[in-house]
Amino acid sequence: MSKVVPTTAFEGQKPGTSGLRKKVTVFQQPNYAENFIQSIFDSLEGFAGQTLVIGGDGRFYNSQVIQTAIRIAAANGFGRVLVGRGGLLSTPAASNVIRQYKAFGGIILSASHNPGGPDGDFGIKYNISNGGPAPEKITNAIFEHSKKITQYRIAEAADIDLNTLGKSTVEGMAVEVIDPVADYAKLMQRLFDFDAIRALFQSGFRMRFDAMHAITGPYAHEILEGILGAPAGTVVNGTPLPDFGGHHPDPNLVHAKELYDLMMSPQAPDLGAASDGDGDRNLIIGRNIFVNPSDSLALLAANAHLAPGYAKGLVGIARSMPTSAAADRVAQRLGIGCYETPTGWKFFGNLLDADKATICGEESAGTGSNHVREKDGLWAVLLWLNILAVRRESVETIVKAHWASYGRNYYSRHDYEEVDADGANLLMKGLRDRFATLPGSHGIVAVDDFAYDDPIDGSRTEGQGIRLMFGEGTRIVFRLSGTGTSGATLRVYIERYEADPAKHDLDPQVALADLIALADSIAGIKQHTGRVTPDVIT
Numbered sequence: 001m002s003k004v005v006p007t008t009a010f011e012g013q014k015p016g017t018s019g020l021r022k023k024v025t026v027f028q029q030p031n032y033a034e035n036f037i038q039s040i041f042d043s044l045e046g047f048a049g050q051t052l053v054i055g056g057d058g059r060f061y062n063s064q065v066i067q068t069a070i071r072i073a074a075a076n077g078f079g080r081v082l083v084g085r086g087g088l089l090s091t092p093a094a095s096n097v098i099r100q101y102k103a104f105g106g107i108i109l110s111a112s113h114n115p116g117g118p119d120g121d122f123g124i125k126y127n128i129s130n131g132g133p134a135p136e137k138i139t140n141a142i143f144e145h146s147k148k149i150t151q152y153r154i155a156e157a158a159d160i161d162l163n164t165l166g167k168s169t170v171e172g173m174a175v176e177v178i179d180p181v182a183d184y185a186k187l188m189q190r191l192f193d194f195d196a197i198r199a200l201f202q203s204g205f206r207m208r209f210d211a212m213h214a215i216t217g218p219y220a221h222e223i224l225e226g227i228l229g230a231p232a233g234t235v236v237n238g239t240p241l242p243d244f245g246g247h248h249p250d251p252n253l254v255h256a257k258e259l260y261d262l263m264m265s266p267q268a269p270d271l272g273a274a275s276d277g278d279g280d281r282n283l284i285i286g287r288n289i290f291v292n293p294s295d296s297l298a299l300l301a302a303n304a305h306l307a308p309g310y311a312k313g314l315v316g317i318a319r320s321m322p323t324s325a326a327a328d329r330v331a332q333r334l335g336i337g338c339y340e341t342p343t344g345w346k347f348f349g350n351l352l353d354a355d356k357a358t359i360c361g362e363e364s365a366g367t368g369s370n371h372v373r374e375k376d377g378l379w380a381v382l383l384w385l386n387i388l389a390v391r392r393e394s395v396e397t398i399v400k401a402h403w404a405s406y407g408r409n410y411y412s413r414h415d416y417e418e419v420d421a422d423g424a425n426l427l428m429k430g431l432r433d434r435f436a437t438l439p440g441s442h443g444i445v446a447v448d449d450f451a452y453d454d455p456i457d458g459s460r461t462e463g464q465g466i467r468l469m470f471g472e473g474t475r476i477v478f479r480l481s482g483t484g485t486s487g488a489t490l491r492v493y494i495e496r497y498e499a500d501p502a503k504h505d506l507d508p509q510v511a512l513a514d515l516i517a518l519a520d521s522i523a524g525i526k527q528h529t530g531r532v533t534p535d536v537i538t
């Protein structure tokens with residue numbers, strides 16, 4: 001029997017860059033998750049009898065909310081739920097399952113790279129039938145419903161056994177517990193030359209993949225060590241833990257420092273890689289060289305034809321606005337389309353569906369392709385492996401050859417995390433108030449607040465980051481994060497193009513030092529945030 005439970009609305013159930021993210025303690029309030037899930041269903045039409053995919057990154061509170069979501073889905077009339085064993089599905093694997101089984105949509109429980117555990121973060125995201133994050137039209141509708149919700153419907157049923165593959169029913173709705181890895185592994189096998197990669201490992205090539213105690217552990221164990229024959233021990237921190245072992249599952253130079261240090265040491269293997277909490281981000285480090293994600297996007301695009309799945313070439317490349325323009329140069333040389341979107345994977349969905357772009361990427365360690373509608377950490381690692389298996393050159397050689405050929409986009413992102421929200425808003429307002437006077441000073445040629453007109457559905461998205469443009473590809477971008485759960489996080493993106501190969505060997509912090517200083521003096525970062533240095537420099 002399902003029942004109707006009266007409820008009252010919670011404030012602030014507004015999905016951000018990637019779903020609703022809050023502290024676990026916020027989600028633990030009675031009816032909080034229920035309200036949001038019912039608001040998702042209230043925003044949708046035509047799902048009666050259809051399939052819904054549910055899975056998460058295994059963080060603390062995952063299994064409780066999965067059971068709740070199954071019960072609410074049953075009471076709202078879904079015909080079938082596919083759920084990953086153990087309640088697990090990486091974000092890209094969930095995207096694949098939605099597409100492969102022609103599901104109506106999916107609910108992904110994740111706060112991505114944010115820390116987990118009882119004091120950590122939790123999140124709920126809705127993906128549509130193309131497998132991608134719901135577009136703003138839907139996320140706005142969810143928010144509107146969440147503000148006026150008065151009741152939710154929920155089945156009164158026992159918990160599903162999530163640990164055993166198989167079928168059961170909840171009030172007439174079929175529930176299927178599926179292997180979270182199998183379909184995804186098959187998809188990877190279709191895209192990449194697994195024989196070549198296997199031969200690479202057989203030739204003595206060594207890598208370390210740090211799963212950061214998060215979702216990619218089971219995927220990497222099975223694909224890298226299982227199917228591809230990488231030596232046991234290639235995957236480290238490969239068991240997902242509800243609190244990620246107390247670490248931030250964020251594959252950057254701060255939280256994956258151990259991997260970085262190893263890769264800079266004489267014991268470094270040939271490739272170092274890591275992924276985040278829900279498996280959609282990637283970190284790539286060669287021996288002696290960190291590959292910044294913007295460069296990685298450009299390199300993957302330039303070399304993708306070496307993998308069978310992309311042998312026919314790319315139709316276009318899309319990148320988020322703050323991502324460096326390195327990929328644009330590749331698109332230009334290939335003579336294919338190039339798109340600049342706001343931050344967040346949801347903006348790539350239309351371009352991928354319309355076959356305008358094959359590969360997409362963000363500077364925040366996200367790269368992916370039209371194989372799913374999410375960014376995909378292991379996919380990026382496997383494409384790198386495929387390229388390395390064909391070229392048989394080191395990561396460093398490949399990166400430096402790319403710069404020599406295309407020029408180097410020196411690039412860095414400075415994050416000031418959890419700063420006072422009022423100060424951060426004042427900083428942004430201070431810049432906006434000077435839009436008329438900034439051009440002409442400090443070498444600035446133009447200033448704007450990035451807006452995007454979706455070429456497919458015509459929707460317009462405004463206020464996506466303040467750009468100070470200095471000409472010839474040099475720019476400073478200021479943006480406030482849409483994924484944090486306390487205070488505000490200021491991101492400052494700094495970029496300068498250098499064509500001359502004789503000048504490609506500088507540390508980006510040195511190459512960009514003048515712009516970094518200018519960013520502070522123009523925006524008053526220290527004054528508004530009270531911080532002398534960024535928390536994370538990428």
Ligand code: G1P
Pocket residue numbers: 017018112320343344345362363364366480481482483484491
């Ligand atoms: C961050 C990244 C963005 C990414 C998102 C989800 O969002 O900057 O590129 O799509 O996480 O992984 P932000 O916190 O900047 O809003």
Ligand code: ZN
Pocket residue numbers: 111112113276277278279280281
């Ligand atoms: Zn993520």
